[in-house]
Structure formats: C-alpha cells, structure tokens
Amino acid sequence: MAITINFGLILFFHILASNFDILPARTCSNHKFTARRVYSSCQDLPHLSAHLHWTYNSSTGQARIAYRARQGSSGWVAWAVNPNQIGMVGSEALVAFHNSNGSMAVYPTLITSYSPSMLPGELSFQVSGLSTEYSNNEITIYAVVGPFAGGSLVNQVWQAGSLVLDDIPQMHAVSQQNLQSTGELDFLSG
Numbered sequence: 001m002a003i004t005i006n007f008g009l010i011l012f013f014h015i016l017a018s019n020f021d022i023l024p025a026r027t028c029s030n031h032k033f034t035a036r037r038v039y040s041s042c043q044d045l046p047h048l049s050a051h052l053h054w055t056y057n058s059s060t061g062q063a064r065i066a067y068r069a070r071q072g073s074s075g076w077v078a079w080a081v082n083p084n085q086i087g088m089v090g091s092e093a094l095v096a097f098h099n100s101n102g103s104m105a106v107y108p109t110l111i112t113s114y115s116p117s118m119l120p121g122e123l124s125f126q127v128s129g130l131s132t133e134y135s136n137n138e139i140t141i142y143a144v145v146g147p148f149a150g151g152s153l154v155n156q157v158w159q160a161g162s163l164v165l166d167d168i169p170q171m172h173a174v175s176q177q178n179l180q181s182t183g184e185l186d187f188l189s190g
C-alpha cells in the first residue's frame with residue numbers, strides 16, 4: 001500500500017514538473033510567445049534585460065523579429081539597425097511605449113543625433129507587420145524587417161528609457177548598460 005502511494009506521489013510531481021514552467025526562463029529559447037508565434041533563432045542580449053528572436057528568410061533577406069525587453073509601464077524600449085556605422089547615431093529604430101491614454105504605441109523612428117526627435121519617421125529598410133504588447137513587465141516589438149544592404153549582417157542597437165512625456169520617449173540613462181547596448185548581428189548564424 002505504501003509503495004503504491006509513493007509511486008502515485010512521484011508520478012504526480014513528475015507530471016506537475018513537466019506541465020508547468022516552475023523555474024524562471026533562463027534563456028531566450030525557453031520563451032513562449034502569445035498567439036503561437038515561433039522563431040527559429042534567438043539571442044539573450046548582454047545588456048538591458050533584452051532578447052531578440054528571429055526567423056530569417058535568406059531568399060528575401062527579410063527577418064521576422066520579436067524584440068522583448070524588461071520595462072516598467074511608463075518607460076520605452078527600442079531596437080534598431082544602424083546601416084552606416086556602429087553605435088547610436090544614424091541608427092534606424094523601432095520604438096514602443098505606453099501612450100498617455102493607456103494603449104501601446106510602436107513606430108519606426110530615425111536616430112539622427114544624440115538628441116533625436118523620437119517622432120515617427122521613414123526608415124531606409126522595409127518594415128512591415130509592426131505591433132507591440134506589454135506583459136510580465138516586458139515590452140515586445142514584433143516586425144518584419146529588411147532586406148538590408150549588408151545582407152544577413154547588421155549592426156544592431158537597442159535601448160530603453162524610463163520616461164515618456166506627451167507621448168514622446170525621453171532621453172535614456174547613460175549607464176554602462178545603455179552605452180554598450182550595440183553589436184554586430186548575423187541573422188544567419190545568430
């Protein structure tokens with residue numbers, strides 16, 4: 001009788017462990033998206049609690065991406081490609097935040113200087129399917145981007161700021177994390 005009960009308990013915990021995510025997700029590959037979105041590759045970016053997920057189509061040069069990053073409900077996040085150089089200036093971004101009316105905003109914007117307008121703009125590469133959502137203290141930006149002049153190889157830049165005023169994202173902090181959030185990305189190799 002005792003054996004039967006113990007076996008039942010073991011089985012119960014085994015089922016419990018396999019059916020639920022008891023441990024917090026440690027890497028991007030464990031992340032489950034809403035609406036059954038699935039991506040073939042991902043990167044845990046080294047700064048700002050950010051992750052990039054993508055599926056690259058090498059015949060079209062387009063990447064279907066999901067960029068997600070930790071953020072409070074009053075802050076903003078952005079993911080960008082810099083077609084010209086490494087770093088912030090010249091990068092072409094997708095930015096997302098909560099509007100003052102509570103709905104989410106997401107749009108492309110050009111980072112033309114260290115003090116950009118952060119208003120909607122037109123990027124040099126194609127952007128489609130742009131949407132965003134907020135859940136579990138993360139903002140996620142969904143889009144299809146590209147093709148890019150350099151093929152699968154891009155300079156990516158990502159950023160976050162805690163303040164949005166009059167529906168315009170404001171200057172981010174200048175901590176190490178904010179200044180080092182840039183790097184080369186090869187959509188083919190990850």
Ligand SMILES: *[C@@H]1O[C@H](CO)[C@@H](O)[C@H](O)[C@H]1NC(C)=O
Pocket residue numbers: 057058059060
């Ligand atoms: C890439 O895009 C082309 C053109 O839209 C499409 O025919 C093809 O199935 C896509 N490849 C993959 C792997 O999705």
Ligand SMILES: *[C@@H]1O[C@H](CO)[C@@H](O)[C@H](O)[C@H]1NC(C)=O
Pocket residue numbers: 099101102103
């Ligand atoms: C919230 O504000 C944005 C920007 O002005 C607007 O596009 C959107 O329709 C508004 N949403 C609601 C629910 O009022």
